[in-house]
Amino acid sequence: MIERQENDTAMSITESLGIQGWRHLDPAVLAALATEMPLLLVGPHGTAKTELVKRLGKALGLEMRHYNASLINYDDLVGIPMPKEGSQYLEFRHTPGSIWDAEFVFFDEVSRCRPDLQNKMFPIVHERTVAGIELEKLRFRWGAMNPPMPEDADLTEHDLYFGSEPLDPALIDRFPFILTAPLWRDLTREQRRDLVSGKTPAASMPRQIPTLPWLVDMVEDCRMLIEELRLDLSEWLSDYTVSVVDLLEQAKLTVSSRRAVMMFEALLGIHAARMLLEGADCDLESSAEFTLLYCMPYTATPFPVKTAKLIAIHKQAWQIASLPEDDPGRLVLEELDPAKRIVLADQLNMSDSDVSQLITQALGSEQNEARRIGLATVIYLAFHRRRNLAPSAWDPLMQLAARVLTPRTASVQLRAGAVTDIWNEINGWLVPLEDCGAVTSRLERNFVLSGFPDLWLRYDWKEELRKFQQDLGLFNLKDGRDL
Structure with missing residues (x-):
């Protein structure tokens, strides 16, 4: 810089x-x-x-x-x-x-x-x-x-x-x-x-x-x-x-x-x-x-671009231009979306070290805590059996995914107000656990419940659920066969 x-x-x-x-x-x-x-x-x-x-x-x-x-x-x-x-x-x-x-x-x-x-x-x-x-x-x-x-x-x-x-x-x-x-x-x-x-x-x-x-x-x-x-x-x-x-x-x-x-x-x-x-x-x-x-x-204009964003784009473009056109790394770098970049690197059979670095970058660049937890959960489930990732990637993945994947009980006292309103919305959406046939349905259920109430006081739970579902599809986990 x-x-x-x-x-x-x-x-x-x-x-x-x-x-x-x-x-x-x-x-x-x-x-x-x-x-x-x-x-x-x-x-x-x-x-x-x-x-x-x-x-x-x-x-x-x-x-x-x-x-x-x-x-x-x-x-x-x-x-x-x-x-x-x-x-x-x-x-x-x-x-x-x-x-x-x-x-x-x-x-x-x-x-x-x-x-x-x-x-x-x-x-x-x-x-x-x-x-x-x-x-x-x-x-x-x-x-x-x-x-x-x-x-x-x-x-x-x-x-x-x-x-x-x-x-x-x-x-x-x-x-x-x-x-x-x-x-x-x-x-x-x-x-x-x-x-x-x-x-x-x-x-x-x-x-x-x-x-x-x-x-x-x-x-x-x-x-x-x-x-x-x-x-x-x-x-x-x-x-x-x-x-x-x-x-x-x-x-x-x-x-x-x-x-x-x-x-x-x-x-x-x-x-x-x-x-x-x-x-x-x-x-x-x-x-x-x-x-x-x-x-x-x-x-x-009234809305100039943040310097950090331009510098990140410059660094990525510089890396791209430094690589031969047929280099797999160049194809990955040409993708701006951090999550899609990880999927592409995996499809191109890039090394565990390279994929680990991309995971660390993706989690570090995501400012939305709900999306970061959801993305980490999906990446963990996609790679925990077939990738030997570096500790720098595994540690944050496991810490973040534990919120969704670890069984736990929680009690929240409901009073009239925002928390109760959010819970009523979620409760109306919830499917009884015994009726959740697909593994992904249970994952979506866990994701929503794990964010109540703190995350959903800051983020729209329906919008974050949509992103979680998109990430499941992106990493080819939507049918639950690779979980």
């Missing part, structure tokens, strides 16, 4: 511009500059989003346009439409703020932009055209926004941005790089002290920032290095990218084909950037993880 840390010996683009706490994002910033792919900054007010972009434009010596997307009209972008002399067509009279001569365009407050203007941003951001006319000088298209407010937001919470609306998914998909701006709590104590005391370079940064030749050269060096890496790594990284996108799809985090292409290009750019910023020996796997974390469209 990539750790957020400061390396005093490495070059920092953002710190050289007087921006504190952004150093870990330098590879994405450099990659976006070298690839000239759009970048979107997401974060609360006062996190230096706008200041960073303005200083970058000046440091690169670029003709820049900064538009507040919540205030501008289309005419502010294109100029004044006038009839073209001797023609039935219109031409645009350029104004000092029009976009035609811009090399770097920054759309601020994108999430407060009118929908009709968002639609007009699409070709500018993605195609570098406006009104069907190519913007020949335009290289960089960046944007910034506050986090959009969920429809069901708790209005008593802090840091809610009224008026910050979710972007059209199609517009988000035009931004390959989507970065979350660091917050105060993300800064080290030293950075905080420097910031408030004025010791940061930002305090003495002149209003007219001079062009930084070393930064211009670094962007060009990164661009050339990307093409070298493309020749060396294209086949391997394309396999990794396909695996990532497939796993995202299985995790119901669908991304577009466009996003898949952009992720591949971003990965080349980020690895080249890290090589220049951190040294040629930086590892490719960390670059791949970094890319997945900072190129996900969900970051710009």
Whole structure:
């Protein structure tokens, strides 16, 4: 996992511009500059989003346009439409703020932009055209926004941005790089002290920032290095990218084909950037993880994906890409569902050690205690006679399955309330033990009774029973013959 840390010996683009706490994002910033792919900054007010972009434009010596997307009209972008002399067509009279001569365009407050203007941003951001006319000088298209407010937001919470609306998914998909701006709590104590005391370079940064030749050269060096890496790594990284996108799809985090292409290009750019910023020996796997974390469209939505989930998908995709296509282990890893992965490994006659590891991972990743107990019971019954599993797998299996499989008596005093209501539901479902002919019927009965009352006060017993029945079928135990 990539750790957020400061390396005093490495070059920092953002710190050289007087921006504190952004150093870990330098590879994405450099990659976006070298690839000239759009970048979107997401974060609360006062996190230096706008200041960073303005200083970058000046440091690169670029003709820049900064538009507040919540205030501008289309005419502010294109100029004044006038009839073209001797023609039935219109031409645009350029104004000092029009976009035609811009090399770097920054759309601020994108999430407060009118929908009709968002639609007009699409070709500018993605195609570098406006009104069907190519913007020949335009290289960089960046944007910034506050986090959009969920429809069901708790209005008593802090840091809610009224008026910050979710972007059209199609517009988000035009931004390959989507970065979350660091917050105060993300800064080290030293950075905080420097910031408030004025010791940061930002305090003495002149209003007219001079062009930084070393930064211009670094962007060009990164661009050339990307093409070298493309020749060396294209086949391997394309396999990794396909695996990532497939796993995202299985995790119901669908991304577009466009996003898949952009992720591949971003990965080349980020690895080249890290090589220049951190040294040629930086590892490719960390670059791949970094890319997945900072190129996900969900970051710009009210419900960003948890970092741990993305890292787990990255690690699985990395393992997949590291194995030959006909390797049984690869087939197993390509399955995202942990329980299905165990069944597939068993069908492919993988070793007891490999199956044990998959079992440990499945139990450890399951947050629902009722499902974990049910799954452990099913796995124990499926393998206890024919698999010599490692203790690391057997111990949790037996401890969890004992709740369902070990005979015991229990008494619960029923009073009016939730416990009694749940029991009445269960009692209405229960079949007398003597009428439970099939072994699986008895198992289902034991599973439901073993969870009363504590589990069913937290989980819906009918839904958990359905999952238990599905697991019995998945491990081919539904008919009870292998029990």
